[in-house]
Amino acid sequence: MPQFFLNKRLIVLLVSIILLVALIGFSLNDRSKLSWPEQFLKDTVGWFQSILHQPAQYAAGFFENISEIKNTFEENKLLKARLDEYVELNARVLELESENERLREILDKKESLRNFKITQATVIARNPDYWHELIFINKGEQHGVKINMAVITSKGMIGKVKQVSQFTSTVQLLSAEDRTNRISAIIKGNADVFGLIEGYDEERKALLFKRIPFDVKVEEKQTVVTSGLGGVFPKGLVIGEVIEVVPDEYGLTQMAYIKPSADFYDIDHVMIVERLSSTPDEDLLEQVEGGY
Numbered sequence: 001m002p003q004f005f006l007n008k009r010l011i012v013l014l015v016s017i018i019l020l021v022a023l024i025g026f027s028l029n030d031r032s033k034l035s036w037p038e039q040f041l042k043d044t045v046g047w048f049q050s051i052l053h054q055p056a057q058y059a060a061g062f063f064e065n066i067s068e069i070k071n072t073f074e075e076n077k078l079l080k081a082r083l084d085e086y087v088e089l090n091a092r093v094l095e096l097e098s099e100n101e102r103l104r105e106i107l108d109k110k111e112s113l114r115n116f117k118i119t120q121a122t123v124i125a126r127n128p129d130y131w132h133e134l135i136f137i138n139k140g141e142q143h144g145v146k147i148n149m150a151v152i153t154s155k156g157m158i159g160k161v162k163q164v165s166q167f168t169s170t171v172q173l174l175s176a177e178d179r180t181n182r183i184s185a186i187i188k189g190n191a192d193v194f195g196l197i198e199g200y201d202e203e204r205k206a207l208l209f210k211r212i213p214f215d216v217k218v219e220e221k222q223t224v225v226t227s228g229l230g231g232v233f234p235k236g237l238v239i240g241e242v243i244e245v246v247p248d249e250y251g252l253t254q255m256a257y258i259k260p261s262a263d264f265y266d267i268d269h270v271m272i273v274e275r276l277s278s279t280p281d282e283d284l285l286e287q288v289e290g291g292y
Helices: 002-028 036-112 280-289
Strands: 117-125 134-137 150-152 157-164 169-173 182-187 193-201 206-213 223-226 238-247 253-260 269-274
Touching: 134 269, 182 206, 182 238, 193 253, 206 238
Parallel strands: none
Antiparallel strands: 117 134, 117 269, 134 169, 150 157, 150 269, 157 169, 182 193, 182 223, 193 206, 206 253, 223 238, 238 253
């Protein structure tokens, strides 16, 4: 009995080998047509491949899109940071160009005022409640600054020194509403017209040039400068130009509206002008007129 089973197993093995060799030989033949088992197997595999291919392609595309979106986000974030840097740099360049232009104008003004002592200063503070009244600068008594010295920009006069400490000073602008804020001035023309800058018209954005004789003819666009009669301010500092002339409230004299040459709103750099000498006669005029 055991011998029978051994022979049976040997016969099965031999038959299997023969079939395998036959199949190998059959598959190696150059055939134009597949057998039905091969067709079935191939079609089945192809069908499963076609079913799985599309979802796999979608999944691969989905993850690829996520990766591209992430890369795009990072690039966009980087570009925004670069754009912010560019805007900041551009603003800084414009600020430096504006400051450079103002400093060049100040240097040119120094040349024209070389007969007077000039001290350059920078505005360090400005109270919003007194924007048209006061500014604070970084030069004081230790730098030779004294009360009532004229303060100018490259465009023209803006005010005078009101208070002085050791290292800083307070400048009162010409636009300040103060009865004592008076400047002795001249309207330049064929015949100079003397008067006082007293007050500021906020609505017109103009200084008030008062005490012009009624019979004196003053025209628009005539230049207004300091007279130097007070003995403190140098003569010839530009204040502005005439924009309108009207009779005063009593009709005895005239008043001119003066457009300031300097910008009272945007002030960064200023110059303090010290008059090098004054005469007794000028000091007397200062006491009589009460102006500078």
